[in-house]
Amino acid sequence: MVVKETWMIQPGSLPLWVHPVFKRDVRELSGCADVIYEYASEHEIKPYGGTEIFKNTIKIIHDHGMKFFVSLGTGDRFSVINPCTWHLVHPETWIEWPPDAIDPTPWIKRSCVNNPVFIEYTKQYYSNLFSNYDVDGVGFDEPHEFPCVCKYCQRKFEELNHRKMSGRGDEENIRFQAESLAEYISMISDIAKQTDLKTACVVGPRPEAYLHELLVKTKDLDYFGPDPYWIYPGSQKDISWVSEMTKAYRKICDVGKKLLWVVIQGHNIPSGREVEIYEAGRLAAENGADVLCGYFHWRGTENPEATWDTIFRMLIDFGQKR
Ligand SMILES: [Zn+2]
Numbered sequence: 001m002v003v004k005e006t007w008m009i010q011p012g013s014l015p016l017w018v019h020p021v022f023k024r025d026v027r028e029l030s031g032c033a034d035v036i037y038e039y040a041s042e043h044e045i046k047p048y049g050g051t052e053i054f055k056n057t058i059k060i061i062h063d064h065g066m067k068f069f070v071s072l073g074t075g076d077r078f079s080v081i082n083p084c085t086w087h088l089v090h091p092e093t094w095i096e097w098p099p100d101a102i103d104p105t106p107w108i109k110r111s112c113v114n115n116p117v118f119i120e121y122t123k124q125y126y127s128n129l130f131s132n133y134d135v136d137g138v139g140f141d142e143p144h145e146f147p148c149v150c151k152y153c154q155r156k157f158e159e160l161n162h163r164k165m166s167g168r169g170d171e172e173n174i175r176f177q178a179e180s181l182a183e184y185i186s187m188i189s190d191i192a193k194q195t196d197l198k199t200a201c202v203v204g205p206r207p208e209a210y211l212h213e214l215l216v217k218t219k220d221l222d223y224f225g226p227d228p229y230w231i232y233p234g235s236q237k238d239i240s241w242v243s244e245m246t247k248a249y250r251k252i253c254d255v256g257k258k259l260l261w262v263v264i265q266g267h268n269i270p271s272g273r274e275v276e277i278y279e280a281g282r283l284a285a286e287n288g289a290d291v292l293c294g295y296f297h298w299r300g301t302e303n304p305e306a307t308w309d310t311i312f313r314m315l316i317d318f319g320q321k322r
Helices: 015-018 020-030 052-063 114-133 151-161 171-194 210-215 240-256 276-288 303-319
Strands: 006-010 037-038 068-070 137-141 196-204 223-226 259-264 292-296
Touching: 006 303, 037 137, 037 196, 052 068, 068 196, 114 171, 137 171, 151 171, 171 196, 171 210, 196 210, 196 259, 210 223, 223 240, 240 259, 240 276, 259 276, 276 303, 292 303
Parallel strands: 006 037, 006 292, 037 068, 068 137, 137 196, 196 223, 223 259, 259 292
Antiparallel strands: none
């Protein structure tokens, strides 16, 4: 059983690859992956005072026969690993939490997707990125709807529903935010399609979520899928959960005619359990994944070498580069 494509997530700092030592890694990755998918901050796009490093990095990836996708943390919406800063100096764009709702991450400030200043910034940012750099695709990492009662949300809600918002973080607010977030993602996807880019969205598994139902209907989205991470300190799941989630999202993707991509955990792997990565890849491939995506990160990974070797072998054995 082989998948159509293999991807590899790079958690940022990818411009380092122009350094000779890192070029070795690009060669190694090109032996197993068709696409490099990077999490980036706004700064990595123009690192070191706007030099050509980012441009050169993409060129090196292309020279090795791979495609390059990028997922950005603009507004702190799609890449929590690499925090961005534009929104930090624009507090007027932040989500305004309803008094009854508890912000699970109060230390993270996020821009509201209905804020006109943030929307305008987003359009300019992505248009510049797509016209200046030879990227092949754009990603949306774990989009999540948060309740908001800012004046722009209130105004938009009233226009749509001809009545006032309740002002609470209730079911109605969450549905409205899900619709607004799907619209925001659709807006960026439309910009990406003007220069023929691919678009991909990965979600934390919640197959019943209204947001996911909306996202899979997004016209300009090409890839959609879950990241069923089964090993977490304090919330361990049986590996069979990977096949369960792959099957659930296969159904959703068939309805929305999306390519299903499944991200296989490669972080927080305790020593001795690396073999489960390979097993997870097999379960995803057997249950209908179109794309198998590895994700290697040092965070909580006790034996990085064995972890990387297993990811590499998984992508080779279940991909097209065998
Ligand atoms: Zn708002």
